[in-house]
Amino acid sequence: MKQANRIANLPPYFFAKLNGRIAELKQEGLDIIRLDIGSPDLPPPDFVLQALNRSAADPDHHSYAGYYGIPALRQAIADYYGRRFGVKLDPEAEVISLIGSKEGIAHVPTAFVNAGDAVLVPDPGYPTYRMGVVLVEGKTYPMPLLPENDYLPDLEALPRSVLRRAAVLWLNYPNNPTGAVAPLAFFERAVDFARQHGLLICHDAPYADVAYDGYEPPSMLQVDGAREVVLEFNSLSKSHNMAGWRIGMAVGSAQAVKALALVKTNLDSGIFRPIQDAAIAALTGDQSWVAGRNAIYQERRDIVLAGLKRAGLRARRPKASLYLWPQVPAGLASADFAERLLEETGVSVTPGTAFGQHGEGHVRISVGQATERIREAMDRLVNFMAKGGYSSA
Numbered sequence: 001m002k003q004a005n006r007i008a009n010l011p012p013y014f015f016a017k018l019n020g021r022i023a024e025l026k027q028e029g030l031d032i033i034r035l036d037i038g039s040p041d042l043p044p045p046d047f048v049l050q051a052l053n054r055s056a057a058d059p060d061h062h063s064y065a066g067y068y069g070i071p072a073l074r075q076a077i078a079d080y081y082g083r084r085f086g087v088k089l090d091p092e093a094e095v096i097s098l099i100g101s102k103e104g105i106a107h108v109p110t111a112f113v114n115a116g117d118a119v120l121v122p123d124p125g126y127p128t129y130r131m132g133v134v135l136v137e138g139k140t141y142p143m144p145l146l147p148e149n150d151y152l153p154d155l156e157a158l159p160r161s162v163l164r165r166a167a168v169l170w171l172n173y174p175n176n177p178t179g180a181v182a183p184l185a186f187f188e189r190a191v192d193f194a195r196q197h198g199l200l201i202c203h204d205a206p207y208a209d210v211a212y213d214g215y216e217p218p219s220m221l222q223v224d225g226a227r228e229v230v231l232e233f234n235s236l237s238k239s240h241n242m243a244g245w246r247i248g249m250a251v252g253s254a255q256a257v258k259a260l261a262l263v264k265t266n267l268d269s270g271i272f273r274p275i276q277d278a279a280i281a282a283l284t285g286d287q288s289w290v291a292g293r294n295a296i297y298q299e300r301r302d303i304v305l306a307g308l309k310r311a312g313l314r315a316r317r318p319k320a321s322l323y324l325w326p327q328v329p330a331g332l333a334s335a336d337f338a339e340r341l342l343e344e345t346g347v348s349v350t351p352g353t354a355f356g357q358h359g360e361g362h363v364r365i366s367v368g369q370a371t372e373r374i375r376e377a378m379d380r381l382v383n384f385m386a387k388g389g390y391s392s393a
């Protein structure tokens, strides 16, 4: 069978590969604790499930449900942005629903990038920013996220020669995998920068509602003038515990929404109506449970921090996101550390290099796992470190 040349440059998706190894280890009887994957372990609240069931019981709700998201969903998204961020959106022109934000992210290059154009991506960063670029034969240019810059990219350091051919700048705060957050002042600088260089900023914000210690992550659309140059991606996966439901959104620049819609209308046929109705319920219903859910994550974050300390591994205290980003012991590659930890203890963490070369030296730990299992995983990690006799980084 003939295959397209472009997939030769597409690496296997890290988690798809890891899932295969984990299935084998389970078969061998190892008790696996998955702290590698950023999927909430808890379900959405009951009123969301009820909305799904009610809608599914309607015989008219099983046909194609339209391309852009039903008007009530786009209105619910606009209302959410108004309530949560004080951002006023036109639901017709500035909002489109996505089959999970990953779908929209992967289609960005098809809509905005020509062969040979550059796409600026955070490194470490969510892999999908890069993969869609490979498929359209664009070039990704990694922007290192370094601890000394609080994991914000140094925009001024980007070479002029790259900026001249750059089409899209990806940002993601609260950040996966580092757990870093961005102040509004950084978003202001980024919007200015995008205007100066004729870039579209794609800001990926699925963790905007997963935050701790009273912190409230901003939307980039809060910046004056952002709606001209920013397309913000968001999702109910993490905010409302609906990762498997596949529902997200892109909001902001009307021109960008239109371009993405043109790609999508040609490639997909929208989202199952009952899922859209459930998302409306999730966005417009009582939000007080979100604080309770975040309190559970916060407790887990603190358990992980305490465990890492006992294990002799250094990590920052994230104010948001599902992730901790500890340093691995000095001299050990993060992939080797993650592999040995998995094979010897059954605790699965993600090597930093799954997110780019600047992820080396770190692993990512997710708090989307039952609290007791996280405790258990930390005990295993502490033993593993004691047995290995590693010194901390």
Ligand SMILES: Cc1ncc(COP(=O)(O)O)c(C=O)c1O
Pocket: 038, 099, 100, 101, 102, 103, 105, 126, 172, 176, 204, 206, 234, 235, 236, 237, 243, 247, 248
């Ligand atoms: C930064 C980031 N963006 C996007 C996604 C994709 O989320 P969704 O479930 O909405 O496709 C994830 C999922 O882990 C993520 O971490």
